Amino acid sequence: MLSRVANSLYWMSRNAERAENNARILDVQLLQMIEASDEELVRDDDWKLIYEICASTDMMEYIKSLPAYNEDQLVYYLAMEEENFNSVASCVRFIRENARVSRDHITDDYWEVWNRCYLTLQDMDTENLSVREMQQFLQKVKNTALTSQGIVESSMSRGVEYQMIKIGKWLERAEKTARILNVVCERTLARSAAQQSEDYYYWLAALRMTNGYDAYLKANPPKMDPSLVLAFLVSNSSFPRSIRYCLNHMREAIVKLEDGKVSHYSWELFAKIDQLTADFDDFNFQDLEQQDMMNFLNEFQNGCNEIGQIFSKTYYLIDPDSENYKSTQTQTESAKGITSMKYKIEHTNIFKYDTVVDQSMNSIRLKPRTDEVQRLLSYRADITPASLTKEHIDIWGNNVETFFIAEHHQHLEVKTTSIVSIQKSPFIHQIDYSPEMRAIFHSKLFGEHYLAYLSNTAYTYLNPEQIEQVDRELGKFDNPVQYALDVMNFIHDHFTYNGESTDVSTKASESFDLRKGVCQDITHVMLGILRSKHIPARYVSGYLYVGENSALVGDAASHAWVEFMVPGVGWVGLDPTNNVEALENHIRVGVGRDYNDVSPVQGVYRGGSQSLDVKVSVSLLDQ
Known part of the structure; x- marks a missing residue:
């Protein structure tokens, strides 16, 4: 598989996981906003918690400083803002574009569910959405993400494509869980310092943001004990969003990608994963102080970033700038690199013969290719005198059309019209x-x-x-x-x-x-x-x-x-x-x-000499 395809599959998967995570996190916040009465507005600290996880507090303060500020703008930035590469809507656009690039390597069902979600987004008047409408969009994204995961598990063969998707998913998920816990630890530590004791809300939010509340209650007493929540979300080996679970399954996918071998080029990747996994064995989460836990989670996030960079280097993927990624989790390279250009090509060949031609056999190679960075959207060949064509693929993988003209003619015109979409990929x-x-x-x-x-x-x-x-x-x-x-x-x-x-x-x-x-x-x-x-x-x-x-x-x-x-x-x-x-x-x-x-x-004919006139027109279409 070309690294450009692997790159698209990897970031398609990471953005699908990111879209679902951010949609769920924001949905938890919106639910509280909608349910709140006029006297019980969502606290400023709650928005700080969300922005520290999904964006940055600096961005939150900037939005609040705008002249016509209202709370809906905080929601809009995280849910719909096109300039925010981590907004749920931006993630959907990235998923759809990466899926389009790797269309031949994923199932039709996977493409269709995300394409429908993208078309829903395109039909929305994003500038005039209510909070309720944004919540409905977030729910659709969550459902689409979960459906697409089911499609991957039920209909994809366990080849390289599948493993690239799984690796992106588990790495993104591990990072997000660590980020949530890190922010919650910092919040509750600050509250303890201020002699505030109501930490219940924050640990409950951590469980809801990781979709782990029900699973936690089944495994633990019904109380928000920070050490129990931390142990559950960090080291539980059976909960699919715990850090340990994600690391174990990410390593398993890489092992399968490498056919069970640790090679000279992948040993560094395995060593880093094994180092992070071993770190869990050295900590007792029951007795750990929150400051120590924050330090551990900070180191783990840095370790996850390093794994992502090593993985990209090992498999020649396009990796985002590490510092930018560390602070905002932004796929900046993909934001620049995966947009596409759409063209219409009209190609006309006109043959004129000095004498009447009574028959000719011809083949044309005028149909654009579909591959990892180029996709043929439509194609039509018009031949005069009219003739039926037969298609085949030659030894080099080119599309070839052959046709035979038996009637007398002194003029042959072959006109093809194609529409092609090409991914921008400076490489x-x-x-x-x-x-x-x-x-x-x-x-x-x-x-x-x-x-x-x-x-x-x-x-x-x-x-x-x-x-x-x-x-x-x-x-x-x-x-x-x-x-x-x-x-x-x-x-x-x-x-x-x-x-x-x-x-x-x-x-x-x-x-x-x-x-x-x-x-x-x-x-x-x-x-x-x-x-x-x-x-x-x-x-x-x-x-x-x-x-x-x-x-x-x-x-x-x-x-x-x-x-x-x-x-x-x-x-x-x-x-x-x-x-x-x-x-x-x-x-x-x-x-x-x-x-x-x-x-x-190319062709052969029976008749006199010929002249050829060629006209080509390539025009850029609106996206």
């Missing part, structure tokens, strides 16, 4: 080329698996003298990620985009000597250089969205760029024609060894 500059990646890159298995993309073709071959010129310019090859970037810069600096100097049959060696060509030629040259260093690289055919006032070139027809394989990460795109990463502006249609594997239109 390559975040890749840290680790010793583990280096070992995989130099392994025999890696070379054998990507042999097709290591062997040069007639289109991509460069002679030794040409490779030597590149070596003199770029120096010693060591890191394939950095080398690929250097090659892209080299080509952009030394080659000129020129549509008159080459044609469709021009080889890389010819383009290299000319130092000019179109995107097809420039891509072939880069492929030849990368493959000479045993870097698996493939030709990508697709479209480029340029937009207004852009310096990018290559949108007049099909565009071409390079993807190279990074161990543990997957295929990473670079556009040497424009000296940019191939990201959300690049719409992928086909991949192969060279242009010949992905030619948009």
